[in-house]
Amino acid sequence: MKDLDIDPKQKAILEAAWSAFASYGYRKTSMDDIARGANMSRAAVYLHYRNKDHIFQTLVRFCYDMCTAALSEALSRDGAVSDVLEAAFLAQGEIIVKPMLSSAHGMELLEAGNTTSSEMVHDGEARLREIYASWLTQRVDAGGATLPGSAEDTAALITSSLKGAKVTAGSYEDYCRSAKLLASVLGAGIAR
Numbered sequence: 001m002k003d004l005d006i007d008p009k010q011k012a013i014l015e016a017a018w019s020a021f022a023s024y025g026y027r028k029t030s031m032d033d034i035a036r037g038a039n040m041s042r043a044a045v046y047l048h049y050r051n052k053d054h055i056f057q058t059l060v061r062f063c064y065d066m067c068t069a070a071l072s073e074a075l076s077r078d079g080a081v082s083d084v085l086e087a088a089f090l091a092q093g094e095i096i097v098k099p100m101l102s103s104a105h106g107m108e109l110l111e112a113g114n115t116t117s118s119e120m121v122h123d124g125e126a127r128l129r130e131i132y133a134s135w136l137t138q139r140v141d142a143g144g145a146t147l148p149g150s151a152e153d154t155a156a157l158i159t160s161s162l163k164g165a166k167v168t169a170g171s172y173e174d175y176c177r178s179a180k181l182l183a184s185v186l187g188a189g190i191a192r
Contacts, residue, residue: 010048012038014062017055018099025105026056026112053116060117064124067095068131075135081145082187088135089162089179092128093172101172110167125163129155136190145190158186 006014016037020029031052035042049055074088100106113121132155139145147154161182169175 022103086183
């Protein structure tokens with residue numbers, strides 16, 4: 001939450017909510033838990049957010065905002081295709097995957113994201129695909145890569161592969177190993 005440029009009260013609510021979701025899981029977290037963590041009354045929390053779903057949706061949106069910024073920054077660096085992809089995959093994972101896999105309730109939180117915030121997840125994943133597709137197109141145009149299909153299809157393969165790595169990883173370290181392997185394989189396959 002350190003990068004959120006929002007009202008301090010809303011930031012306190014979101015930080016308290018993330019802490020409660022990570023500690024108790026989505027289903028067991030109450031508005032009282034969130035209010036207590038933010039050092040506010042429940043009524044004060046309701047002045048900013050309609051309900052727990054609204055808070056969670058806001059968290060999902062901010063995670064994707066931070067993730068797209070980190071991804072764009074990682075892809076703007078020079079280097080071998082596999083090295084840049086590895087940095088990008090790890091930057092993306094640091095924002096979304098690490099907090100999820102560090103919580104005993106990570107899979108429940110992933111599920112909650114898909115059920116309560118499906119539109120935000122869909123939009124966030126589309127933004128990630130666009131960033132990867134744009135980077136791939138630039139690499140191809142500069143003569144540094146060749147693709148067997150379109151940049152959009154390759155970007156979709158990247159995001160779906162990373163999503164699969166996130167869901168199947170037993171730990172953040174497992175995810176990082178998979179992300180590094182994926183970067184190495186893709187880099188070797190598309191680097192010119």
